[in-house]
Amino acid sequence: MLSKQLKGNVQFLHSVSSWEEAIKESATPLSKGGNITEKYVDDMIQNVHENGPYIVIVPGIAMPHAQNNDNSVVKTGVSLLKLEEPVAFPEGKEVNLLFTLAAEDTTGHLDLISDLSSLLIEDDVQEKLEQSNSEKEILELIQAVE
Template sequence: MKMLDYLYENDLVRFEKGVGDWREAIRIGCQNMIDKKFITETYVDEIIECVDTHGAYIVLLPGVAMPHSTDKSTGVLGTGIGFTKFDSDIEFEKDNPEKSATLFFTLAAKDANEHSNNISRLSSMLMEEGVVEDLLAMETMDDFLAVREKYKNIIEED
């Protein structure tokens, strides 16, 4: 699966334990993107500000979050997607499991077109039957590699 290949080949996969709250989870989830020079701390702050302002819009479905800000962000240096799997649910709204996530796909894009392409590629992968469940069940990089192998023949739209 192209998205899983991209994440692995660009060292944009991480597994994390013991996170305090959603703000900390966003910061941790963005770290690979900072390390790889896709974003700056400014972008991380903008994502947190957007969630504070607009609510848990980044939770696409139970278990899956897509941290991102606007395409006008000054903190974006390049277009990319990073992935973090947390060992427990990150709660965005108290007592609302529909707004909790353990899978974080952090998006950054230099313009609106690239932002739309990122969302389209990610959505295509997540809609594939069984992918979300398999990603949620992962605990290690070996598990990630097994999921990557399982879906390697699934073709995503570009």
């Protein structure tokens, strides 16, 4: 499921100026694809301002997400932003991979988090993700684990 959701939604950037910009950039494919509204992007950023960097799920990897308030998620989706230069989140947590989740309902949200968690349990998978230089490499890696 995760590899299908990510197809066409993977981006690579050298760097960003802030963690807020990282979240905005990571959500761009979902915005362009009609999955989310700008309100969803604002909600994801607000969550970190209010709750701290809880979205940094393992060192180097963040999973920006928010509740689907006011129908800010039109359809479930996932995107990935890979940064060459890590960006610092609050509390000095450095991140270079952002998997942005958008779920229409709590069930879809849990399925996506479960798929992503099972992927990241494998230490070598995170290392291979960090070394990948193309969407094709990333999708093949995820498909091999799914």
